[in-house]
Amino acid sequence: MNHIAFADQPQESMHHPQGFFSKYVWSLDHKVIAIQYGVTAIMVGVLALVLSGLMRLQxxxxxxxxxxxxxxxxxFMTMHGMIMVVYLLTALLLGGFGNYLIPLMVGTRDMVFPYLNMLSYWTYLLSVIVLMASFFVPGGxxxxxxxxxxxxxxxPGTPGHELGIIMMLVSLGIFIVAFTMGGLNYVTTILQARTKGMSLMRMPLTLWGIFTASLMGLLAFPALLVAAIMMMLDKLAGTSFFMPALMSMGEAIDHSGGSPLLYQHLFWFFGHPEVYIVALPAFGMVxxxxxxxxxxxxxxxRMMVWAIVIIGGLSFVVWAHHMYVSGMNLSFGFFFATTTLIIAIPTAIKVYNWVLTLWRGNLHMTVPMLFAIGFIFTFTHGGLSGLFLGNVAIDVPLADTYFVVAHFHMVMGVSTVMVLFAAIYHWYPLISGRMFNTALGKWHFWVTFVGTYTTFLPMHYLGFLGLPRRYFSMGEAAYVPESAHSLNAGISISAIIVMLAQLLFIANVIWSLKKGPRAGHNPWGATSLEWQTPDVPPKHGNWGEKVPEVHRWAYDYSVPGVKADFIPQNMPSEAVEMEDDSPQGERS
Amino acid sequence: MSLIAKLTEKSWEPAHTGVMHAGPGQPQTSKKIALGIFMVIISVLFTLFFLTFITHSQYPGFQALAAEPWSPFYNTGRLWMNTALLVGASVAIHAALISARRGAQGPTLIALVITLFFSAQFVIAQIWLWRHLTGMGYGFTTNPANSYFYLLSAIHALHLLGGVAVLVRATWLNWQGTALARSAQSIKLCASYWHYLLALWLVLFALMTASPETYNTIAALCGLEVDL
Amino acid sequence: MVLVVILVLLVLGTVIFHFASPWWFTPLASNWGSIDTTINITFWITGLVFVAVNLFMAYAIFKFKHKKGQKSHYEPENKKLEIWLTGITALGIAIMLAPGLFVWASFVKAPSDAQQVEVVGKQWHWMYRFPGEDGELGRTDPRFVSEHNPFGLDPQDPAGQDDILVFSNILHLPVGQPHKFWLRSQDVLHNFAVPHFRAKMDLVPGTVTRMWLEPTRTGTFDVVCMQLCGTAHHAMRGKVVVQEQEDFDQWLASHPTFADTQSRAYRGDQDIGRALYATCASCHGQQGEGNQGLNAPRVAGLDQWYLERQLAYYKDRVRGYNDGDTYGQQMAAMMAVLPDRQAIRNVSAYMAAMPETQVTPTITGNTARGERLYRNFCSDCHGSDGSGNYHTNAPRISGQQDWYLERQVTYFRDGIRGLHPQDSHGNQMVMLVQGLRDEQAIRDVVAYINTLD
Known part of the structure; x- marks a missing residue:
């Protein structure tokens, strides 16, 4: 038996799609699937953004x-949250960027299971359709x-308690199936399809982030599936997994013996790793x-890689810090506060290393760089406010207040989105073959960065005051000063300006697609493999005649003695052009 | 080369041959890895179900299925019968694998058909078991313990049926006379999956028929005592 | 360069905002000063890190911004520096964590001299229970809950008989006395939170949760629900009045025990009530049918618990307190004919037993719009058929005279009714009717209520 590894197959033997449908719709090409994922995710994301705008108006x-x-x-609040966390961030970071970058970065022609990959997207689309349909069922x-x-x-007493919740659970179930198909692909591709020379520690951190996050997703999403199945049965079949004996609207319901806390444990066993499923790819890409x-x-x-792995592992033992005041056994607080604060150490190291990467650098203030710096700033803020909530005693007054809202928006809503924009601007020339408009990009950055900060910084202080989250309106309360209402109005105005600024981004992306100047080969002078394809944007099969061979790690920038300020990963040492006055191959 | 060594490589230094990554692995290995991860995912899924089950066992009103002489699983005869069917399937598929490796197409086909037969029988027997339980008054919603048994055995059966779909395809290929070496690979994967599902069933069996004391012990070990 | 300036400005702005912010923790009113201390420690450490990291970053950008001919320094790692940074971070974390754990240890364990109080949450109200003389709270079970036993106390449990029941969102506590709170929910998750106390805890149906605190100064503090519990979550309010022990004892004594509430007298005597009603009949009519000309609403068809509460409100001037409510003030003046709570009970019992009377609609409107508004603002408490629900403290509104409904909704909207500090249920109406923005919306809803039966 003589097997030919997929990546080694000659270009001619690959089946190139011909018609429009096989090329752009039922495509097996990871890049097309990535764009399908990305466009769908951004579209639902825009919807979720509009929903948050409506909430801010109120x-x-x-x-x-x-x-x-x-x-x-x-x-609006429920759909905004669910869409943003699951259907936008998870899908865009892993389904979108993961799909696009993994095969290119590891130097292969496609995912190891291309068919499964396509199926993953269509299943994801189905989950999105079911979710959208839930707006239109009776009860909403x-x-x-x-x-x-x-x-x-x-x-009763909660909107959508009949059909809406069923649609939501079904949609989540479908999403989990889609994610599992995708995640198996990402993990296996990174493990198996790395090209010659691409040892684990030569991988760009983007791959490390995506790899760890995919693995975590595969292990964490089952918890959500378990919770969804059991809740569905409670709803439809009358079981009592989560439903205790209780009164609803003055009438006893036909359940007994279930535990609502059990659901919370399951949910957060998924929910906390989910935070890092979103954060780790962002860490890598930034x-x-x-x-x-x-x-x-x-x-x-190396520390960055280890930190990613350690954070991924630890994130499975911190879930109950979301439940300090949930009524669970109070003594759990000691354990979970300790693990939660320990996880801050590798995270802090990552922040230091990002900043130290800037130190003694040669900083080109491009749009992606601006967003990356915006990320460091907002992530530092959001990470530090997490230390308040993770520390069990401090969490007591702050739990379920606007402080929590401000904190997780700063880490997941602002800093992660900063990375998303950085990544989109950074890889846009590769994906589209064209350059975006820099001036528009910079304006987009300034408004987004300053605007989101002025939105979420004051929100922390509403939390200190004790304003509860998930309130339709505050009404009159003695502990809420009149000025807090003005502050709320200010936050809303700031948020709406930021939302409108996203039109700049959308306009830029669409306009540049047709009118942007040609980007050419490797415009940023990057070392990693995705920029070394023979064609820009890469064609089906990525590498033309021969897949690349890797000779170095992904970060050979400004190597002393070398003429250029970067050496692509696939450049053999003998091809590296040295500075005239420098001895061959010497490094400090 | 150990994982530790791989993860501590100073990759900015010129690589020595030991670190050198040889290139992409075999497609067969990829499938094996993917199946391995998939089985880990299923294990996580069931582990979480088991943990919630153990937690439920600590609530008042929980009636273990094998607690008293009149409990449905006090007599485990029916469960053992079903187990025998699944063991049969597992043995048969292993036989198919051995014949396929030897290159004997006929016996492979027969063994595969037997595997499918036993697997289908197992699912049917499980459905009978449910009907039997319902008939005894142990309905789906009567008690959390019952709910769990129905739910877990149904999910287990669904996973088995998923495997059956793949195996049917392998059998079809075999019947069509596709190169045995190729079908041997998919039989190999199926065989691992069948053995895994058998092991999973045995755990499920053990858990469902355990005594309340066992639940209490596990709960204590996992820190799941209920603080009321 | 702009970026450097903006980064520095944002850091400075954050620090200034922090110190200048008038929005800060409410003045502490409990023993949990230790929580505030822990927060301050964390604030100083994280604040320093925030300023240091971001100013360092701004400086790095300032110094190493691309210039022609500049080349980056090549340094894959610096073990010594990384180990130092890790060590310092770990130390900082430990300094923040350790006090937190000590505070938590005291939060977990209530002192042995703590008094007990139970908080009951239900959509969207609070109720409270004190253990009574035996110092023990009686058993409860959801299946005992009824209109006459809203707490769901077990009638057979002797420990429950002397439990003192507070059917109100307002809790009183004696100052300087540690209290152990037992938290119990009858329906969904809630969270009992008092911002001034710092402490909070979820109420979980199927189990009883707990926390403890000691009120350290007198005053009135807001109770809010902090765990999403449905549509009117934001309107689930209450108050804690912390007062001196004597005042508290007096307040507590004014509340019935469980045994009291189960007595015959507590249910009211219709025969005595009939005699009392003679005065009422001159306006409200012999059959309780109401009289628009005299501005007297229909009273037939209303539940006893609602009638009783409103009459008591009139008597205590909790309703009819506002000069805008002329008719309410008239009613309050009339309350002289009902000398005490027992009289109110008796007359309420009589009115509640009256057969329903037909009313003639006088208001028309867009019932389709009215239905939409009704579903979004009213139906969760008053029921989709408007029949009311003791569980949500919502009276029956179907079959009521529409001119009366319109007037009351307008009063609620304008704060003429419902804003009295003792009106623990009316403020919820004040919050919710804000959604009915104009006169037409109110008429549409009332027109829709006319169609309910």
Whole structure:
């Protein structure tokens, strides 16, 4: 038996798609699938952004808009959260960037299971369609909060407790199937399809982030599936997994013996790793953006890799820090506070190393670089506020207040989105073959960066005051000073400006697709393999005649004695052009 | 080369031959890895179910399925019968694998058909078992323990049926006379999956028929005692 | 360069915002000063790190921004520096964590001299229970919950008989006395939180959760629900009044025990009530049918618990307190004919037993719009058929005279009714009717209620 590894297959033997459908719709090409994932995710993301705008209108200017009422507010809030965390961030970072970058970065022609990959996208699309359909079923979408805590999720008094929640659970189930197909592909491809010379520690950090996150997703999503199945049975079959004996609207319901806390444990066993499933690919990508535009190797590469792996592992033993005041056994607080604060150490190291990568660099202030720096700033802020919430005693006054909202928006909503923009601007020339408009990009950055910060910084202080989250309106309360209402209005205005600024981004992306100047080969002078394809954008099969061979790590920027300030990973040592006055091959 | 050595490589230094990555692996290995990860995922899924089950066992009103002489699984006869069917399937598929490796197409086909037969029988027997339980008054929603048994055995059966779909394809290829070496590979994967599902069933069996004391012990070990 | 300036400005702005912010923790009113101390420690450490990291970054950008001929320094790693940074970070983390764990240890364990109080949450109200003389709270179970036993106490449990029940969102506590809170939910998750106390904990149906605190100064503090519990989550309010022990004892004594609430007298005597009603009948009519000309609403068809509460409110001037509510003030003045709570009970019992009377609609509107508004703002408490629900403290509104409904909704909207500090349920209406923005919206809803039966 003589096997030919997929990556080694000659270009001619690959089946090149011909028709429009096989090329762009039922495509097996990871790049097309990545774009399908990306476009779908961004579209639902825009919807979720609009929903948050509606919520901000109500919070900033209470009872002014007649289409927002307590029910729709809760529905907007729930869908906003779920879409952003699962259907936008997870899908875009792993389904979009993961799909696009993995085969290119490891130097192979496609994923190891291309068919499964295609299936993954279409399954994801189905989950999105089911989710969207839930807006239109009788009773509307569920308004239970994105955490979907039972029992209120399933009971009268919460919008969408009949069909909305069923649609939501079905959609999540489908999404998990889609993610599992995708995740198996990403992990196996990184393990198996790395080209010759690409040892694990030569991989760009983007790959490390995506790899760890995919693996975590594969292990964490089952918890959500378990929770969804059991909740579905509670709803439809009358079991009592999560439903205790209780009164609903004055009438006893036909359940007994279930535990709502059990659901919370399952949910957060998924939910906390999920935070890092989103964060780790972002950590990876921002490292590569920083290194490329600082023309400097990422500082402490090994520490960065280990930190990613350690964070991934630890994130499975911190889940109950979301539940300090949930009524679980109070003594769990000691354990989870300790693990949670320990996880801050590798995270802090990553921040130091990003900053130290800038130190003594040669910083090109490109748009992706601006966003990457915006990420460091906002992530530092969001990470530090996490130390408040992770420390069990401090969490007590702050739990379920706007402090929590501000904190997780700063880490997941702002800093991760900063990375997404950095990554989109960074890889846009590769994906589209054209350059975006820099001036528009910079304006987009300034408004987004300053605007999001002025949105979420004051929000922390509403939390100190004790303003509860998930409130349709504050009404009159003695502990809420009049000025807090003005602050809320200010936050809303700031948020809406940021939202409008995203039009600059959309316009830039679409306009540059047709009118942008040709980007040419490797415009940023990056070392990693995805920029070394013979064609820009890469064609089906990626590498033309021969897959590349890797000779060095992904961060050979500004190597002393070398003429150029970067050496592509696939350049053999003998081809490296040295400075005239420098002895061959010497490095400091 | 150990994983530790791989993960501590100073990759910016020129590589020595020991570190050199040889290139992409075999497609067959990829499938094996993917199946391995998939089985880990299923294990996580069931482990979480088991943990919630153990937690439920600590709540008042929980009635273990084998607690008392009149409990449905106090007599495990029916369960053993079903187990025998699954063991049969597992043995048969192993036989198919051995014949396929030897290059004997006929016996391979027969063994595969037997595997499919036993697997289908197992699922049917499980459905009978459910009907039997329901008939005894142990309905799906009567008690959390019952709910768990129905739910877990159904999910287990679904996974088995998923495997059956793949195996049917392998059998079809075999019947069509596709090169045995190729079908041997997919039989190999199927065989691992069948053995895995058998092991999973045995764990499930053990858990469902354990005594309340066992649940209490496991709960204590996992720190799942309920603080009321 | 712009970036450097902006980064520095943002750091400075953050620090200034922090110190200038008028939005800060509410003044502490409990023993949990240790939580505030822990927060301050964390604030100083994280604040320093925030300023240091970002100013360092700004400086790095300033110094190493691309210039012609510049080349980056090549340094894959620096073990010594990384180990130092790790060590310092670990130390900082330990300094923040250790006090937190000590505070938590005291949070977990209530002192032995703590008094007990139970908080009951239900959509979207609070109720409270004190153990009574035996110092023991009686058993409860959801299956005992009914209109006459809203707490769901086990009637057979002797420990429950002397439990003191507070059917109100307002809790009183004596100052300087540690209290152990037992938290119990009848329906969904809630969270009992008092910002001034710092402490909070979820209420989980199917189990009883707990926390403890000691109120350290007198005053009135807001209770809010902090765990999403459905549509009216934001309107699930209450108050804690911390007062001196004597005042507290007096307050507590004014509340019935469980045994009291189960007595015959507590249910009211219709025969006595009939005699009392003679005065009421001059306006509200012999059959309780109401009289628009005299601005007297229909009273027939209303539940006893609602009638009783409203009459008590009138008597205590909790309703009819505002000059805008002329008719309410008239009613309050009339309350002289009902000398005490027992009289109110008796007359309420009589009115609740009256057969329903038909009313003639006087208001028309867009019932389709009214239905939409009704579903979004009213139906979760008052029921989709408007029949009311004791569980949500929502009276029956179907079959009520529409001119009366319109007037009351307008009063709620304008704060003429419901804003009295003792009106623990009316403020919820004040919050929710804000969604009915104009006169037409109110008429549409009322027109829709006219169609309910």
């Amino acid at each position: 919070l900033g200017f209470p009872d002014t808009f007649s289409f927002i009422n307590p029910n729709t507010y809760l529905q 979408a569920t308004g239970a909060g994105w955490t979907l805590y039972p029992p209120h999720t399933l009971l 490292s590569d953006v920083l290194a490329t535009h600082a023309r400097k190797n990422i500082f402490g590469y």
